[in-house]
Amino acid sequence: MSIRCGECDDDVFTAARACGFYDGALRASVLELKRQPHVASRLARLMLATQQRPPLNSANLIIPVPLHSERERERGFNQAALLARELARLSQLPLDEHSVVRRVHTERHRAGMDARARRESVAEAFAIRHPELVAGQRVLLVDDVFTTGATVSACAAALKDAGAEEVFVLTSARA
Numbered sequence: 001m002s003i004r005c006g007e008c009d010d011d012v013f014t015a016a017r018a019c020g021f022y023d024g025a026l027r028a029s030v031l032e033l034k035r036q037p038h039v040a041s042r043l044a045r046l047m048l049a050t051q052q053r054p055p056l057n058s059a060n061l062i063i064p065v066p067l068h069s070e071r072e073r074e075r076g077f078n079q080a081a082l083l084a085r086e087l088a089r090l091s092q093l094p095l096d097e098h099s100v101v102r103r104v105h106t107e108r109h110r111a112g113m114d115a116r117a118r119r120e121s122v123a124e125a126f127a128i129r130h131p132e133l134v135a136g137q138r139v140l141l142v143d144d145v146f147t148t149g150a151t152v153s154a155c156a157a158a159l160k161d162a163g164a165e166e167v168f169v170l171t172s173a174r175a
Helices: 022-035 037-052 069-075 079-091 116-124 152-161
Strands: 017-019 061-064 098-101 124-128 139-148 167-175
Touching: 017 022, 017 037, 022 037, 022 079, 022 098, 022 139, 022 167, 037 079, 037 167, 061 098, 069 124, 079 139, 098 152, 116 152, 139 152, 152 167
Parallel strands: 017 167, 061 139, 139 167
Antiparallel strands: 098 124
16 A cells, blocks of 8 residues: 655655654754764664665665765765665665766755745756666665755656666655
8 A cells, every 4th residue: 555645746756755854863963964974874774774664675776866066075975875875785785876967056955945946946957877777777766854855856857767667765854
């Protein structure tokens, strides 16, 4: 039986799950992850429990949501990639950090940005560099926070256009 809240009906991904709400200790951990990469191992252990439940447990490839190269240089790392690496190690699923690229340097999402503005800011932002590696795969797309779903939906659309069979989304937190 599939249970959907209806909030994501317009999104391209198959299903999205988060470990919890972006509040309290989880919020503090996600914010700390942006400054301290070692936090990824703790968050990934939480994510593993969620990944092992249906339908996410049918994924056979993990892909992190990429940052634009400029943003990654500013920060020094991609927090989604850190989470995905650790989750791949824990779950023993293959990791692909090279097939999806963020080709558009989008403005940082501001707190006042509504869902439509967020969708417009990431439309066509992602490209698939190696479509042969994602074709036919059931992809687990990993990011730190699910806010409106705009970013992961745009990334999922690029993956589906490249032939991914299904795209599941897993985040540490849901805003």
